[in-house]
Amino acid sequence: MSPSTSRRRFLGASAALAACGLAPELARAQAAKLVGNTYPGVYEELFRNVFGPALRKQGIDPTWSPILVVDVVAKILAARDSPPFDVVLFDEGPLINVLKDDIFAKFPDSRSPNFKDLPEQFRGFENTGPVITVQAIGLAYNPKKVAKPTSWNDLWRKEYKGRVGLTGMASSLGTAYMCEIAKLNGGSERNFEPAFAKIKELLPSVASVAPSPGALVALFQQGEIDIAPNYFNNIMLLKSKGVDVDFAVPATGAVMIRTTQNIIKNTKQFDAAVKYVDVALSPEVQQAMINKPYFSISTSTKVQFPPEVQMLGSSVPDMLKKGVLLNWAEINKIRPQLIDRFNREIKV
Amino acid sequence: MTTAAAPAREWQLSLPLALYFAAFFAAPLAIMLAISLTSETDRSFVGLSYYFKFFADSLSRGSLAETLWLGAKTTMLCLLLGYPLAWLHGRASRRVQTLILFVIILPLLTSVVVRTFAWIVILGRQGIVNSALLQLGLIDAPLRLLYTEGAVVVALAQIQMPLMVLPLMTAFAQLDPRTHEASISLGASAWRTFFSVTLPLTLPGMIAGAMLVYAASVTAFVTQTIVGGGRLIYMPLLIYQQAISLNNWPFAATVSIVLLITVLALVTAFNQLGRASRGYASA
Numbered sequence: 001m002s003p004s005t006s007r008r009r010f011l012g013a014s015a016a017l018a019a020c021g022l023a024p025e026l027a028r029a030q031a032a033k034l035v036g037n038t039y040p041g042v043y044e045e046l047f048r049n050v051f052g053p054a055l056r057k058q059g060i061d062p063t064w065s066p067i068l069v070v071d072v073v074a075k076i077l078a079a080r081d082s083p084p085f086d087v088v089l090f091d092e093g094p095l096i097n098v099l100k101d102d103i104f105a106k107f108p109d110s111r112s113p114n115f116k117d118l119p120e121q122f123r124g125f126e127n128t129g130p131v132i133t134v135q136a137i138g139l140a141y142n143p144k145k146v147a148k149p150t151s152w153n154d155l156w157r158k159e160y161k162g163r164v165g166l167t168g169m170a171s172s173l174g175t176a177y178m179c180e181i182a183k184l185n186g187g188s189e190r191n192f193e194p195a196f197a198k199i200k201e202l203l204p205s206v207a208s209v210a211p212s213p214g215a216l217v218a219l220f221q222q223g224e225i226d227i228a229p230n231y232f233n234n235i236m237l238l239k240s241k242g243v244d245v246d247f248a249v250p251a252t253g254a255v256m257i258r259t260t261q262n263i264i265k266n267t268k269q270f271d272a273a274v275k276y277v278d279v280a281l282s283p284e285v286q287q288a289m290i291n292k293p294y295f296s297i298s299t300s301t302k303v304q305f306p307p308e309v310q311m312l313g314s315s316v317p318d319m320l321k322k323g324v325l326l327n328w329a330e331i332n333k334i335r336p337q338l339i340d341r342f343n344r345e346i347k348v
Numbered sequence: 349m350t351t352a353a354a355p356a357r358e359w360q361l362s363l364p365l366a367l368y369f370a371a372f373f374a375a376p377l378a379i380m381l382a383i384s385l386t387s388e389t390d391r392s393f394v395g396l397s398y399y400f401k402f403f404a405d406s407l408s409r410g411s412l413a414e415t416l417w418l419g420a421k422t423t424m425l426c427l428l429l430g431y432p433l434a435w436l437h438g439r440a441s442r443r444v445q446t447l448i449l450f451v452i453i454l455p456l457l458t459s460v461v462v463r464t465f466a467w468i469v470i471l472g473r474q475g476i477v478n479s480a481l482l483q484l485g486l487i488d489a490p491l492r493l494l495y496t497e498g499a500v501v502v503a504l505a506q507i508q509m510p511l512m513v514l515p516l517m518t519a520f521a522q523l524d525p526r527t528h529e530a531s532i533s534l535g536a537s538a539w540r541t542f543f544s545v546t547l548p549l550t551l552p553g554m555i556a557g558a559m560l561v562y563a564a565s566v567t568a569f570v571t572q573t574i575v576g577g578g579r580l581i582y583m584p585l586l587i588y589q590q591a592i593s594l595n596n597w598p599f600a601a602t603v604s605i606v607l608l609i610t611v612l613a614l615v616t617a618f619n620q621l622g623r624a625s626r627g628y629a630s631a
Binding site: 070071073074077162166167168170207208209210211215222223224335336339340343344346347348 | 407410468472473474492494495497573574577578579580581585589591592593594595596
C-alpha cells in the first residue's frame with residue numbers, strides 16, 4: 001500500500017465518522033434541554049424516576065447533576081453570563097444568602113397554573129421561585145439497638161455512648177440540629193453558645209463526625225452509629241431497603257428546610273424552565289414525591305399524606321403547624337463564624 | 349540533517365507543551381496568588397493579611413503541621429513495606445517478576461474512591477479486622493479503628509504504594525548483581541552487604557519514591573476525609589471548607605498557596621538529597 005492511498009482512505013474514513021456523529025443531533029432537536037441540579041440520595045432517585053418522565057411528556061429533556069447547594073453557588077457565581085445551570089434546587093439558608101447576588105430570574109407565577117396550590121409560606125422568597133419540597137430534620141436511630149428517642153436532648157443519654165453520629169455546620173442539616181439544641185438550652189438563632197457547650201460535653205460519646213449528610217447516612221449502613229440527626233426522606237428510603245433505621249420526630253417538632261426550585265438569570269431556556277417548575281408543582285409529581293419509597297415531603301395542598309408520613313402531620317397545613325421553620329436570615333449573619341467555631345470544638 | 353541544525357530545532361518541539369503548561373497551569377496559579385492578596389468582601393488589595401491570619405490561627409497552623417506529619421508517616425510506612433517488595437522483585441525469576449508487577453499495578457486500575465471505601469469495609473466496626481479479632485476471642489467489643497489518624501496513614505500507605513514500589517523496582521533493576529557477589533566474596537556478612545552496598549545504591553530510588561508518595565499523600569483529599577472523618581481537619585479539607593462552604597475564596601487561595609509552597613520546599617529538599625545521594629552511591 002503506497003502512503004498517499006492510505007492517507008486518503010484514512011481522511012475519508014474519519015470524515016464519514018464525523019458525519020455519523022452529527023446525524024443523531026439533527027433528529028433530536030425537538031425537546032428543550034435543561035440542566036439542573038439535584039441532591040444526592042433520595043432526591044436524585046426521585047428526579048430520575050418520577051420527575052424525569054413527567055418532564056419528557058411535556059417536551060423537556062432534563063440533565064441533572066447530583067451536587068450540594070454550596071457547590072452550585074460556587075459554580076454559578078463563577079460563570080454568571082453563561083450559567084452552567086438553567087434551574088436549581090436550593091435550600092432556604094444558602095438561598096437567602098445569595099439573593100443579594102441577583103442570580104435568580106423572577107418567577108412569573110401567573111404562568112404557572114399549579115402555583116396557587118401552595119400555601120403562603122411555600123410561595124418562595126422575593127418571588128424567585130416556589131418551594132417544591134420540604135426536608136424534615138429529626139432523629140434517626142437504630143430501632144434494634146436503642147429505644148426510640150423523644151427529644152434532641154436524648155443524644156446525651158448514657159445508652160448512646162460511643163454510638164452517636166454528627167455532621168458539620170456547613171450543611172443545612174448541621175446548622176438545623178445545632179440551632180434546635182441551642183434553643184433547648186437557652187439560646188436562639190442569634191446565640192449558639194449553649195449548643196457549642198453541649199456539643200463539647202457530647203464529644204466522648206460521638207463515634208464519628210461525618211464530613212457531609214450523605215456520609216452520615218452511610219454510617220448507619222456500616223453499623224458505625226445508632227443515633228444521629230438526619231433527613232426524614234433519606235431515613236425512610238434506607239428503611240424501605242431493609243437497613244435497621246427509623247425516624248423519630250423530636251418533641252420540639254421536626255425542623256423544616258424549605259427547598260425551592262429557582263430559575264437562573266440569563267438562562268437560554270426561560271420558557272422551558274417555567275414549565276419545568278410548574279411540572280414540579282403538579283399534583284402527579286407532588287403526590288408521587290410523598291408516596292413510597294421516596295417520602296419526600298411535598299408542598300402542594302392537594303397532596304394526601306400516606307400513613308408513614310403521618311408522624312409529621314396529617315396534611316400540609318397541619319405539618320406547617322407542628323413543624324419548626326428557622327430564621328435563616330439571622331443565622332446567615334453568623335454562619336461563617338459558626339462553621340469555623342464548630343470545627344475548632346470538634347477537632348481531635 | 350547536519351549536527352549544527354539539530355539543536356536549533358529542538359527547543360521548538362517543546363513549545364506546544366510549554367504553552368499549554370503556561371496557559372492552564374502557570375496562569376491559573378498566578379491568578380490564585382493574586383486572589384489570595386485581595387479581600388473577601390470587595391476584592392480590594394489587602395497584601396499578605398490573609399497569610400498573617402493563617403499563621404496567627406492555631407487551627408490553621410495545627411492543620412498544616414498535622415498534614416505535613418501525616419505525609420511523613422505515610423512515606424515511612426510505604427518505604428518500610430515497599431522496599432522488601434521491590435527487593436523481592438529484583439531477585440525473582442521472570443514469571444514471579446511479572447506476577448509482582450501485576451499485583452502492584454492492579455490497584456492503579458481502580459479509582460481512588462473505590463480503594464478508599466474498601467478500607468471502610470476493612471476497618472469498620474463490622475469490618476474484616478474487627479470480625480476476625482472478635483472471632484479469635486482477642487477482644488470483647490469492636491475496636492474503634494476508623495476515623496483515627498492511624499487508619500488514615502495505613503489507608504494512604506496502601507493506596508500510594510505503587511508510587512513507592514515502581515521507582516524502587518527501577519533502582520533495583522539497575523543494581524549490578526556483581527557488586528553484591530563482590531561484597532560477599534570479600535567476607536562481608538549479608539547484613540553488612542545490605543547496609544554498605546545495596547542500601548546506598550538504591551537510595552536515589554528511595555528518594556524518588558518518597559517524593560512521590562509524600563506529595564500524593566499530603567494532598568489526598570478523598571482518603572483523608574472518608575477514612576479520617578470530619579474531626580481530622582487536614583489542609584485539603586480546610587481549603588474545601590473555605591472555598592465551597594464559606595465562599596471565602598481569598599483565604600482558600602492563601603491556604604492553597606501555603607500548602608503548595610511548603611510541599612514544594614520539602615520536595616526540593618528531597619531532590620537535593622537525591623542528587624547528593626547519587627554522589628554518595630558512586631563514590
